[in-house]
Amino acid sequence: MPEPTKPQPTGATGKPGSSAAKPPPRRRQARGERRIAQLLDAAANVFCATGYTAASTNAIAREAGVSPGTLYQFFPNKEAIAVELGDRLMDRWRESHGLTAANLHLPLDQLLDAVLDPLIAFNEENPAFAVLMHGPDTPGRIAQEFANLHMGLLSRIEEALASYLPDTPPAELTRIATMTFSIFKAGLDQILSHQGTERQAYAAELKKVMFRYLEPIVCEAELPTGTP
Incomplete structure (x- = not known):
């Protein structure tokens, strides 16, 4: 018996043998x-x-x-969901800090507002970020991406400090940047563990701590060229 004839593939033109795939609507x-x-x-x-x-x-x-x-x-599976969610959250997180060249010429208290307020707001609006980034059972890819994010922010803090402290040895800049970031993370945990006016009060306390740590280092140094 002859073999049954197989249907020919149709492409975007609808004609047999056309290889072009029809894009989804x-x-x-x-x-x-x-x-x-x-x-x-x-x-x-x-x-x-x-x-x-x-x-x-x-x-x-x-x-x-x-x-x-x-x-x-x-x-x-669940891991694929977590990875996609983590990727999207990290993209938003990268856009949320205010460590931009324009802000580096602000007075220190205003600089802290410009940098910290968006980061605090992001973490308030996206509590899953902390769960995925800091959880002990985070999938490996997310943990690695967060480590890369962490190092990227440390580099931005070092660059900001270097603009104020051009003669400071790199090891000292790294040390100051690491302490600054550690202070922020510890303060953020306290902020997020409270609600309402208490949360706002803890945010203000974090800014005080960071100002008192950085003010002697930054404000007594020679200001960057071109600063008003």
Whole structure:
């Protein structure tokens, strides 16, 4: 008996043998992006409530109001969800600090406002960031990305200090930058553990501590060239 004829592949033209793939409709792409965002928001809530290890894809699907099967259309497992969420949070975090060239000419108290306020606001709005970045059970890729982020911010702090302290040995700049970042992280933990007016009060205390540490170092040094 002759073999059954196999259907020929059709491409964008609809003609047999055409190799061009038909792109998915824009509406379908937009719907998929909305679903992914919905799942990531749900994952953030679950990770904050239970931690990464105790979280499950079933719990994330339930939080998102979808079936587990729908979740698996977009993510193969919990780690893939965490990695995507971590990547997006780290992108937002990179945009949230105010260590820019324009701000380096501000008086120290205003510089601290410009740098710290966006970072504090970001952590308030994205509690899952701390869960994923500092948790003992964080997936390896996220931990590595956070280490890279940490080193990048230390480098930016060192660059800012070097503009005020051009003759300071690199090892001393690294030491000052490391202490500055450590003070910020410790103060941020206290800020986030409180609510309302107490949270604001702890934010003000953090700025006082950082000002009193940096003021003798920065404000008594020669100001950068071109500073008013």
